[in-house]
Amino acid sequence: MIIDNLKKLQNLFNNGIEHSNSEGSDGIGQVFEKKVDRRSSLKALVGGALATTALTGTSCSDNKWQEYFKGNYKLMTDDERLATIERLTKMYSQRTGNKINLSDKKAIPGTLFGYAFNVSKCQGYGDCISACVEENNQDRDTQMQYIRIHEMDKKNGINFEMADDTFSHEVPAEGHFYIGTQCFHCENPPCVKVCPVEATWQEEDGIVVIDYDWCVGCRYCLAACPYDGRRFNWKQPNVPEEEVNKEQHYLGNRLRKKGVMEKCTFCVQRSRNGKNPACVEACPTGARTFGNILDPNSEIRYILENKKVFRLKEDLGTEPKFWYYMD
Amino acid sequence: MEFLKISASLFKDSFKFITTGRTAYHVWMTCLTAIMLIGTWAYYVQIDQGLIVTGMSDNVGWGLYISNFTFLVGVAAAAVMLVLPTYILKDVDFANAVLIGEGVAVAALIMCMAFVTVDMGGPANLWHMVPGIGTLNWPNSMLSWDVIVLLGYLALNITIPAYILYSRYQGKKANKAVYIPGVILSVFWAVGIHMVTAFLYQGLMARPFWNNALLGPRFLASAFAAGPALIIIILGLIRRWTKYDITEKTIGKISLVVTVAAQVNLIMLISELFKEFYFPTHHSISAQYLFFGLEGHNALVPWIWTGILLNVVATLILTVKQWRGRFLNIACIMLFAGIWVEKGFGLIVPGFIPGQWGKIVEYTPSIIEIAITIAIWALGAFVFTILARVGIGIELGHIKLKK
Numbered sequence: 001m002i003i004d005n006l007k008k009l010q011n012l013f014n015n016g017i018e019h020s021n022s023e024g025s026d027g028i029g030q031v032f033e034k035k036v037d038r039r040s041s042l043k044a045l046v047g048g049a050l051a052t053t054a055l056t057g058t059s060c061s062d063n064k065w066q067e068y069f070k071g072n073y074k075l076m077t078d079d080e081r082l083a084t085i086e087r088l089t090k091m092y093s094q095r096t097g098n099k100i101n102l103s104d105k106k107a108i109p110g111t112l113f114g115y116a117f118n119v120s121k122c123q124g125y126g127d128c129i130s131a132c133v134e135e136n137n138q139d140r141d142t143q144m145q146y147i148r149i150h151e152m153d154k155k156n157g158i159n160f161e162m163a164d165d166t167f168s169h170e171v172p173a174e175g176h177f178y179i180g181t182q183c184f185h186c187e188n189p190p191c192v193k194v195c196p197v198e199a200t201w202q203e204e205d206g207i208v209v210i211d212y213d214w215c216v217g218c219r220y221c222l223a224a225c226p227y228d229g230r231r232f233n234w235k236q237p238n239v240p241e242e243e244v245n246k247e248q249h250y251l252g253n254r255l256r257k258k259g260v261m262e263k264c265t266f267c268v269q270r271s272r273n274g275k276n277p278a279c280v281e282a283c284p285t286g287a288r289t290f291g292n293i294l295d296p297n298s299e300i301r302y303i304l305e306n307k308k309v310f311r312l313k314e315d316l317g318t319e320p321k322f323w324y325y326m327d
Numbered sequence: 328m329e330f331l332k333i334s335a336s337l338f339k340d341s342f343k344f345i346t347t348g349r350t351a352y353h354v355w356m357t358c359l360t361a362i363m364l365i366g367t368w369a370y371y372v373q374i375d376q377g378l379i380v381t382g383m384s385d386n387v388g389w390g391l392y393i394s395n396f397t398f399l400v401g402v403a404a405a406a407v408m409l410v411l412p413t414y415i416l417k418d419v420d421f422a423n424a425v426l427i428g429e430g431v432a433v434a435a436l437i438m439c440m441a442f443v444t445v446d447m448g449g450p451a452n453l454w455h456m457v458p459g460i461g462t463l464n465w466p467n468s469m470l471s472w473d474v475i476v477l478l479g480y481l482a483l484n485i486t487i488p489a490y491i492l493y494s495r496y497q498g499k500k501a502n503k504a505v506y507i508p509g510v511i512l513s514v515f516w517a518v519g520i521h522m523v524t525a526f527l528y529q530g531l532m533a534r535p536f537w538n539n540a541l542l543g544p545r546f547l548a549s550a551f552a553a554g555p556a557l558i559i560i561i562l563g564l565i566r567r568w569t570k571y572d573i574t575e576k577t578i579g580k581i582s583l584v585v586t587v588a589a590q591v592n593l594i595m596l597i598s599e600l601f602k603e604f605y606f607p608t609h610h611s612i613s614a615q616y617l618f619f620g621l622e623g624h625n626a627l628v629p630w631i632w633t634g635i636l637l638n639v640v641a642t643l644i645l646t647v648k649q650w651r652g653r654f655l656n657i658a659c660i661m662l663f664a665g666i667w668v669e670k671g672f673g674l675i676v677p678g679f680i681p682g683q684w685g686k687i688v689e690y691t692p693s694i695i696e697i698a699i700t701i702a703i704w705a706l707g708a709f710v711f712t713i714l715a716r717v718g719i720g721i722e723l724g725h726i727k728l729k730k
Contacts, residue, residue, distance in 0.1 A: 161685030196470035217448015222388040226533035234379035258377035259448025
């Protein structure tokens, strides 16, 4: 009964993982025989207080405690990162019986990712939106989407206030044009500045990422972002098992839980493996370009050097890495 | 050891004192407890299903909880308006009121922390903010500053009265050398907590409604109006129900503080309205939504004008000396309510409307949110009642150490 209550307590505080049926017996050993660092000490303190239940706890609940007490991903050693990847992979297969490919691939040196959007080419199809959702495992119930496509009237020009981003008619509509927005992965990101626990930061390749397990859900970053880039899990996200994209990255499209923030990650699970983000691949008109700004031979560099590019809300000083142009 | 024995005795005697009282007291405490229990159930629902049970959304990310938090930090900071004259200006008229003021500060701070905690998506992860075991983003994140200053202010407002009461409990005089430095610190700290809280919003260039130089000073003005107004009401109740001596002179002096602060608050409101509406720009659009509605969306318009009306009428009453004498309590209640609207959801919600791309999504609090909010106010009232009864009990000699 104590174990049941303990599990209920865990669920209430939402370690984000459902019950498991597997048995194990090495709870106390794993808790007390580790070398003592700050996380182990904290865990041991609680483990000591709950010694009786830990003794009879399952290895799955032990994984949950270790997941709860792990530190900020930014500060983890390579071993700690591997350990959390192992635990998450194990817990997923215990829960669903399926395997995920969870990567912790770091930024490739000499890379700074940038994005270009050709306003003339976009026809408002929205293939980018659906490809993104398929790739990144967002909640289906609330239809969470990282990308917004704003339909604008040519008479008004680029005017977001008068634009409509919830249209559902045949596109392209007569006399209208389309502009897409998402997280712009700013070089001077206000979201990173305001996060009280450093759960969001900019990686070396320019991608602004979130450690979903570190986020406390205060939504300060949501308030700070001028571009409507961030999304919050107001409920436990639901992705049908058969639709889950099993090729995942710890900082990217791995499954999130309720009460944490998420956003576009320039498909870190793809871009660090030399592939384009799902939105770029999916766009039938070729309006979207992605690449390494530091590579002088890249298409994105060509666009930045030869097209008349502009960024949105330039005066705010955020230095977004998302440029618009018209061809 | 001596300290532990006396403290244990103090707690025991206080516990006995607060668990006895007249019928009205028991009814009051029972009602508060009932409200808190309902709120606890509502919070369980929120923890279980997530914040989707509230009216908040990606468009309006903060609502009733943070609105109340913002307002109550001001009330907590206002205790300094009694501390300053008592200890530093050595105005003996304030001496009896200051204990009550500090009790209000503690109760308000506990409410603030409760509101922040219930607003969190992952409250079990709050240890991530503790330096050493977590990572606190100081000095960049204003939230990190806020956590530090609020905890520090709570510590000051608990330890100083606790020391003074601990001494009085033993029939001794509290040693000034021990508590005066803390008191002087708390005066500056009070201003600090409220400026820092204002800076949370003031620094967000993504939200032009908040991103102006006047927000911090406006917070201070409205805090020094609303906080002491509440204290005046409470002191009136204490005069009625206990033998604790609060003179007319004391209340008169506090009402002067409220008057000036209310007037400054109105001047700042006029300045804000001028800036937004003399030559409206794209940055004025949230103000337009709040005061006049936008494209048929006008949920907040009746609220804000009621709030302003309450403020204006209350300030008028307070300004005219005869009216201030006759209608003080009603003016204080009106002022408290008006500022609660204007600084609570009349400030937080319009900051998010319209959204970053001009989208208008309005906010209505859900039943769960309202239940939890009322429960936290009940918690504050509960805590304050206990602190005030113990404080007054010790001061009047009802609770004293038996030799």
